[in-house]
Amino acid sequence: MSFISYLINGVSLGSVYAIIALGYTMVYGIAKMLNFAHGDVIMIGAYVVMAAISGAGLPPGVAVLLSIVCCLILGIVIESVAYRPLLNAASSLAVLITAIGVSYLLQNVALLIFGANTISFDSVVSVPAVTLMDGALTITGEAIVTIVSCIVIMIALTLFISRTKSGQAMRAVSEDKGAAQLMGIHVNGTIALTFAIGSALAAIAGVLLCSSYPSLNPYTGAMPGIKAFVAAVFGGIGSIPGAFIGGILLGVIEIFGKAYISSQMADAIVFGVLIVILLVKPAGILGKNVQEKV
Numbered sequence: 001m002s003f004i005s006y007l008i009n010g011v012s013l014g015s016v017y018a019i020i021a022l023g024y025t026m027v028y029g030i031a032k033m034l035n036f037a038h039g040d041v042i043m044i045g046a047y048v049v050m051a052a053i054s055g056a057g058l059p060p061g062v063a064v065l066l067s068i069v070c071c072l073i074l075g076i077v078i079e080s081v082a083y084r085p086l087l088n089a090a091s092s093l094a095v096l097i098t099a100i101g102v103s104y105l106l107q108n109v110a111l112l113i114f115g116a117n118t119i120s121f122d123s124v125v126s127v128p129a130v131t132l133m134d135g136a137l138t139i140t141g142e143a144i145v146t147i148v149s150c151i152v153i154m155i156a157l158t159l160f161i162s163r164t165k166s167g168q169a170m171r172a173v174s175e176d177k178g179a180a181q182l183m184g185i186h187v188n189g190t191i192a193l194t195f196a197i198g199s200a201l202a203a204i205a206g207v208l209l210c211s212s213y214p215s216l217n218p219y220t221g222a223m224p225g226i227k228a229f230v231a232a233v234f235g236g237i238g239s240i241p242g243a244f245i246g247g248i249l250l251g252v253i254e255i256f257g258k259a260y261i262s263s264q265m266a267d268a269i270v271f272g273v274l275i276v277i278l279l280v281k282p283a284g285i286l287g288k289n290v291q292e293k294v
Contacts, residue, residue, distance in 0.1 A: 002259075004137060005137060005138075006255050006256055006259045007252065007255075008139055008143055009143065009255050010248075010251045010252035010253070010254065010255035010256060011143075011147055011248055011251060011252060012142070012143035012146045012147055012212065012251070013212070013251035013254060013255060014231075014247045014248035014249065014250055014251020014252055014254075015146045015147050015149070015150035015151075015208075015247065015248065015251065016146060016150075016205050016208050016209045016212070016224065016247075016251070017224065017227055017228045017231045017246075017247035017248075017250050017251050018150050018154070018228075018231065018243055018244045018246070018247025018248055018251075019149070019150055019153055019201050019202075019204060019205040019208070019247070020038065020039070020042065020201070020202060020205045020224060020225065020228030020231075020247075021228040021229070021231040021232040021235070021243035021244075021246060021247045022153070022154070022157060022198070022201055022240060022243045022244070023035070023038050023197070023198025023199065023201045023202050023228075024038055024198070024228060024229050024232040024237065024243070025232045025235075025237050025238055025239060025240060025242065025243040026157075026170075026194050026197065026198050026240070027194055027195060027198050028232070028237050028238055029174050029237070029238035029239070030170050030173050030174045030190070030191060030194045031083070031087070031173075031191045031194060031195075032092075033083060033092075033095050033099070034095070034096060034099060034229075035078075035083075035099055035195070035198070036096070036099040036100055036102075036103050036225070036229070037078060037082075037099050037100075037102035037103040037105075037106060038198065038199075038202055038225055038228075038229075039103070039202075039221040039222055039223075039224060039225015039226065039228070039229075040102075040103050040106035040107055040110075040221045040222070040225065041071050041074060041075065041078075041106070041199050041202040041203070041206075041221070042202045042203075042205055042206035042209065042220070042221035042224060042225060043106070043107075043110060043206060043216070043218060043219070043220045043221035043222075044070070044071060044074060044106060044110065044203075044206075044221075045067045045068070045070070045071045045202060045203030045204075045205075045206035045207060046067075046121060046206040046207060046209070046210045046216050046220060046221075047110060047113075047114060047216065048063070048066060048067040048070045048071070048203070049063045049064060049066075049067045049124065049206075049207050049210075050119070050121060050122075050216060052066050052067070053122065053124070054122075060124035060126070061124075063124065064124060064203075064204075064207055067203045067206070067207060068200045068203045068204065070203070071199040071200055071202055071203035071206075072196045072197075072199055072200045072203075073196075074199055075195040075196045075197075075198060075199025075200070075202075076192050076195060076196050076199075078102055078195065078199075079191060079192050079195035079196075080192065082098050082099075082101075082102050083095060083098065083099075083195075084188060084191075084192075086098060087188075087191070103222075107218050107219060107222070108218075110218035111218045114218065116217065116218065117217065118215050118216065118217040119215070119216050119217070120214055120215060120216075121210040121211070121214045121215060121216040122214065123142060123211040123212075123214060124207055124211055125141045125142045125145045125211050126141070127141030127142075127144055127145050128141055129141050130144065140212075142208070142211045142212040143212070145208065145211075146208045146211075146212060149204065149208060150244070150247075153201065153204070154240070154241075154244050157197075157240060158240055158241075161240065166190070166193060169185045169186075169190045170190055170193070170194060172185055173185060173187055173190045173191065174238075202221075205224075205228075206220075206221065209224060223267075227250060227254075227267075227270065228247065230246075230250060230270065230271065230274050231243065231246035231247040231249075231250040232246060232247075233246070233274065233278070233284055234246035234249065234250060234273075234274055234277055234284055234285065235247070235249075235284050235285050235286055235287075236283055236284030236285055236286035236287025237284060237287065238287065239284070239286045239287060241286055242284055242285055242286035242287060245285055245286065246284065246285065250270060250273075253269065253270055253273055254266050254267075254269070254270050257269040257270065
């Protein structure tokens with residue numbers, strides 16, 4: 001029975017990684033940028049919810065919506081101020097360094113406002129736990145909401161990309177920015193929309209993560225952000241289904257590693273599996289090897 005419990009916990013954690021990884025994979029797939037500040041947007045989203053509930057006395061649902069809006073705006077600001085000037089930079093290294101700088105900026109702003117102490121985060125999930133098999137297996141409300149949210153987001157995002165004009169514009173920009181611009185597509189606006197969606201997803205992921213693991217500090221989003229990037233690469237960065245599969249697999253591997261091997265070695269196991277996967281299939285599970293013409 002413990003195996004099933006570990007599996008459910010792994011899928012729940014993997015669902016959080018998948019939601020975060022969707023933001024990574026969209027930004028990379030469309031703008032060809034690695035937004036390493038994405039993990040810290042998770043932390044900002046969680047702090048907004050905490051401040052809205054404990055400070056302003058807002059209901060949890062309203063606090064979550066406020067967090068999504070704030071992170072959405074933050075994503076647009078980060079893209080326009082930090083990344084857009086480097087869109088046509090000769091080296092991608094400039095974008096990478098800027099992303100790391102933005103990450104440290106968000107962490108230090110949080111340190112100045114909220115302090116360095118780890119605080120308890122009250123769960124915003126009101127769904128009751130479900131008990132199965134005569135009490136032998138209990139599924140928490142947080143796990144249920146996280147898994148369902150991930151599936152709904154995955155389906156909604158897939159439909160958005162494939163069936164809306166904005167989604168088709170994203171696909172066009174992903175294929176060829178220059179050609180998309182010649183066809184009348186607002187490339188900068190499309191990239192800004194991508195950052196906005198990714199940051200909104202980060203807010204949701206932050207709330208779900210802190211509801212399941214109720215602690216919060218300015219560094220809360222750092223490691224989940226890195227692991228979500230690993231999940232995106234694992235599944236095939238640039239692929240939305242790949243981010244979903246990579247996130248779920250990564251969560252399951254991490255929980256099983258903690259349960260059956262060593263809790264101290266769990267992170268090493270996760271990154272070790274990534275290395276093996278990249279050695280066997282460098283493009284990831286659903287990724288495609290693209291040959292560049294010279």
